[in-house]
Amino acid sequence: MMDDPELRELFGDPADQEVIDLLRATRPAAPPLDPHFRNYLRAKLMTEARDRLGEPARRRWFQLGPVGMAPAMAAVAAGFLIVLGIEIYLHPSSTTGQAVAVNVVGIDNKKNVATAEPIQIPFSGPVDKTAVQESVVIQPATAFTQHWEGQTLVITPAHPLAPNTSYKVTLQPKASAPASQPLASPQPVQRPVIVHFLTAPAPVPPVVPPSFKSGSVRYAYDNRLPESSKLSSPTWTNDGQLLVTGPADAATPSTTATTAPSVTTTASTTNVWLMSTQGTLIRLVAPGGSYPSTAPSGGVFADWQQRADQAVLEVRDLQGTVQVASVATVSGHPDRPAVWLGSDRLAYLNDGALRIVDLHGTAIASPALKGVGAMTASGNGHFLAIASDSGSLVLDLTSMTTTPLPAGATGFAWSPSGQLTFVIPHGGSTDLYAGADARTARKIATSDAGESWSDISWAPDSTSLLVASRSGSANASHSRLILINADGSSPVTFGSSQRDYASPQWSPRGDLVLFTRRDEAGGVSLWTAKDTVGQPSAVDNAESQALAEVDKFMQARIKGDLTGAQAQLDASAQQAYTSGASALLSPGAPFDRYYPVSVQLVAPNKFLIGARVFITRNGTETSFFEEQLTVILQDQRYLIDAVSATPTVQLGHGPTVVSMEVRQNGQNQQVMVRFDSDLKPETVSADTIQIKDGQGNRLKARVSFDPDAHLVTLETKLPPGRYVLVVTTGVDDINGSPVAQAYSSPLVIGG
Amino acid sequence: MPDSIEERELVERAKRDPEAFGALYDRYFPQIYRFAYSRVRDQSLAEDVTSEVFFKALKHINRYTYSGHPFSSWLYQITLNAVADHYRGQRGEVELEEGSDMASREPAVVDEVVRRDRSRRVWSAIDQLPKHQRAAMVLKFGEDRKIEEIAVILGKSSGAVKLLLHRGVERLRRQLPQLEAELGTP
Numbered sequence: 001m002m003d004d005p006e007l008r009e010l011f012g013d014p015a016d017q018e019v020i021d022l023l024r025a026t027r028p029a030a031p032p033l034d035p036h037f038r039n040y041l042r043a044k045l046m047t048e049a050r051d052r053l054g055e056p057a058r059r060r061w062f063q064l065g066p067v068g069m070a071p072a073m074a075a076v077a078a079g080f081l082i083v084l085g086i087e088i089y090l091h092p093s094s095t096t097g098q099a100v101a102v103n104v105v106g107i108d109n110k111k112n113v114a115t116a117e118p119i120q121i122p123f124s125g126p127v128d129k130t131a132v133q134e135s136v137v138i139q140p141a142t143a144f145t146q147h148w149e150g151q152t153l154v155i156t157p158a159h160p161l162a163p164n165t166s167y168k169v170t171l172q173p174k175a176s177a178p179a180s181q182p183l184a185s186p187q188p189v190q191r192p193v194i195v196h197f198l199t200a201p202a203p204v205p206p207v208v209p210p211s212f213k214s215g216s217v218r219y220a221y222d223n224r225l226p227e228s229s230k231l232s233s234p235t236w237t238n239d240g241q242l243l244v245t246g247p248a249d250a251a252t253p254s255t256t257a258t259t260a261p262s263v264t265t266t267a268s269t270t271n272v273w274l275m276s277t278q279g280t281l282i283r284l285v286a287p288g289g290s291y292p293s294t295a296p297s298g299g300v301f302a303d304w305q306q307r308a309d310q311a312v313l314e315v316r317d318l319q320g321t322v323q324v325a326s327v328a329t330v331s332g333h334p335d336r337p338a339v340w341l342g343s344d345r346l347a348y349l350n351d352g353a354l355r356i357v358d359l360h361g362t363a364i365a366s367p368a369l370k371g372v373g374a375m376t377a378s379g380n381g382h383f384l385a386i387a388s389d390s391g392s393l394v395l396d397l398t399s400m401t402t403t404p405l406p407a408g409a410t411g412f413a414w415s416p417s418g419q420l421t422f423v424i425p426h427g428g429s430t431d432l433y434a435g436a437d438a439r440t441a442r443k444i445a446t447s448d449a450g451e452s453w454s455d456i457s458w459a460p461d462s463t464s465l466l467v468a469s470r471s472g473s474a475n476a477s478h479s480r481l482i483l484i485n486a487d488g489s490s491p492v493t494f495g496s497s498q499r500d501y502a503s504p505q506w507s508p509r510g511d512l513v514l515f516t517r518r519d520e521a522g523g524v525s526l527w528t529a530k531d532t533v534g535q536p537s538a539v540d541n542a543e544s545q546a547l548a549e550v551d552k553f554m555q556a557r558i559k560g561d562l563t564g565a566q567a568q569l570d571a572s573a574q575q576a577y578t579s580g581a582s583a584l585l586s587p588g589a590p591f592d593r594y595y596p597v598s599v600q601l602v603a604p605n606k607f608l609i610g611a612r613v614f615i616t617r618n619g620t621e622t623s624f625f626e627e628q629l630t631v632i633l634q635d636q637r638y639l640i641d642a643v644s645a646t647p648t649v650q651l652g653h654g655p656t657v658v659s660m661e662v663r664q665n666g667q668n669q670q671v672m673v674r675f676d677s678d679l680k681p682e683t684v685s686a687d688t689i690q691i692k693d694g695q696g697n698r699l700k701a702r703v704s705f706d707p708d709a710h711l712v713t714l715e716t717k718l719p720p721g722r723y724v725l726v727v728t729t730g731v732d733d734i735n736g737s738p739v740a741q742a743y744s745s746p747l748v749i750g751g
Numbered sequence: 752m753p754d755s756i757e758e759r760e761l762v763e764r765a766k767r768d769p770e771a772f773g774a775l776y777d778r779y780f781p782q783i784y785r786f787a788y789s790r791v792r793d794q795s796l797a798e799d800v801t802s803e804v805f806f807k808a809l810k811h812i813n814r815y816t817y818s819g820h821p822f823s824s825w826l827y828q829i830t831l832n833a834v835a836d837h838y839r840g841q842r843g844e845v846e847l848e849e850g851s852d853m854a855s856r857e858p859a860v861v862d863e864v865v866r867r868d869r870s871r872r873v874w875s876a877i878d879q880l881p882k883h884q885r886a887a888m889v890l891k892f893g894e895d896r897k898i899e900e901i902a903v904i905l906g907k908s909s910g911a912v913k914l915l916l917h918r919g920v921e922r923l924r925r926q927l928p929q930l931e932a933e934l935g936t937p
Contacts, residue, residue: 010916016921019927020920028785031785038784041776041798041802045771045805049809052763053772221802
């Protein structure tokens, strides 16, 4: 057993051998590892590595002016490159006799390609760059920018690519000769270069969102957002990106100016940017803007535009398009964001006085409150908690009546479920209050002596909240984050207690917390911390088991293993397949891969899983069909009990849906439909993407579209029951190609 | 064990080629994370340490020169330093030093072994060894490092490493029957 000569030499005593043999025969248990951590760290390292080792220094983000640079910058900063990997020779130039190659090693048919990667195509010799650029086509339809780095063409998608998607890049290179030996004309290659690659799968979302109770949430790892010490007033967008105020680039007035700076937007010193959670500035969305605030829905935000000694409140969408140019005007310089009251009204301060307007700019009568300090609205837009010279109170925005809060109440926050919380400094500590409304709020927790609490941020499921807890003197204070259950129980430190944290903001999905942290040099930067939920719920475990059984079923079919596939079916499903509800094995071209498009909890231990199965011909994916599998727990094991299938859909003919997810959002449901293509926004509407009831009647839903994520969100309020999501052929990609055939998927809303 | 010439070439390339550095990361992440975890027994800390190791490696890779030992030895050294830095910054958390008594940790060990099989008990017991013994045992039996490499990593002589291994095995040999007797299991 002791086959290591070193050990043999070292441990001659037979008495040691039992232990040695045991150690040699075993290994320590694999340590727990967050599956995302490895890739996350790699991405960070590669970004740093490119800065340090490889590429010439890039200009900093704030030196990049044009909006069009942002996507390129975003992708480059993400630190990835797809290197197209087939060496394809163009035919030699008649004058030089040299062949030019598209030198692409290891990309064609590459799988698990990250969705944020630029596509890099190196050429071994001179080519007609303009002609090559003009020939590039990406399918599914993808907007992109291109630039050359030497002889390498870098194609940067305008938005992250879709997950689980097979992409085809086509280009038609033309060789060109050196200037000393010009060709009569660029020489086209015989055939276009076509490369396929498959993007990485997306994680399957849990059917029941995780609980963020303090006992189950753990601070996993954190990430300092680059250059973030220059950023301020960050806020989450509803789809988990960030809006930040940053310094304007070249528009800062000269420090030696002897004349007053001109009164134009270019004289402003700030801009509002859309930023990724990795700190990559994606897009300049409000030149000259500051203090953005995200609307509860609709994909818009409000920001202030400073115009000399006045500031104008405007509303833009996340593309930066102005939706309402002037909602309100105030004198002086605002020092905080406006507050959304639902999605159609805004509250703001003018010289310390409360003002409320609708999006047409019409003033709405409200109580005369002056000296207003903290101000926070409930998620449904019905209530506004205010600290003012008249005391702290809650304003009912329907009746415009007020209810006083205990003296000293401040730091208001509303949970997503409508719970009001606030703090009251009390002696040397702070009391935390919570309640369904102003009258029922009661003290639920008190800070340690000498600690003051502020900056309340609720978890998305309203089970817990984060507060910043500051201790020490004004000169030597220290702040940590504390996670507390909604009832005030189980306070625990979130993150290190030895670092200086403040201003936590939980992301909409709860997986990240944004906060500020003082660094060693005394500056304050933005950080995000990944949190993990320690104990998966019983439903999470059940979902995993059901998906695992579906995976076995699908893998058996892909291998052509009929017996293995049948082993995952109960009698009812076997009968369904036998009677032609769908084909267990492909009669012709093989099944190539599958992925879950949707997972819905129908009843306890019963799931409806939409699975898309791809078919290949000659090594290329050509079509797919989708099955809705009902999976039920039977004798302690999940089996497929029922199946229905769609007709086969040919790939490459317009946009397709890649995922569908239903999320509870307060009292409403959000149906989130993700596409593989960049879509024409004007074709995304309640007419083209619909929810129907069991009788086929269209139901009212508010539709919003996030082009970055190819994501359409329908927000509606549905009683428990079965519905159908319908995507019509009225949805076009950016090239004008419509959805090839209407797509429908069952929707199950639980009780 | 990677071929040393190929590894040396990769390391040299990684001094100027980000992709080569990425390849080194891919190659060594599992063992460095595993080793970091074996030292700190905390997932979040292990992630912090692993992150620090690779960022430091990136920062200083130009200073790395091949000394006849695998590149991983250098990474293990950085890991140990990162772990030591962490514990230096943590008041109230002190690792066991050489010669400290395991008896004070026995209840935790017993709790652990009740739930585990015999082979796992050995590794649980290794977790309770003084830090240098533990590092030497993990590197030898968990990571299959040569004694000479372990000596480089720990900054000790080969003889000292042999002594650490000897003491570690002796402790385990003495400890296991006792634990098993307490458990009433073979």
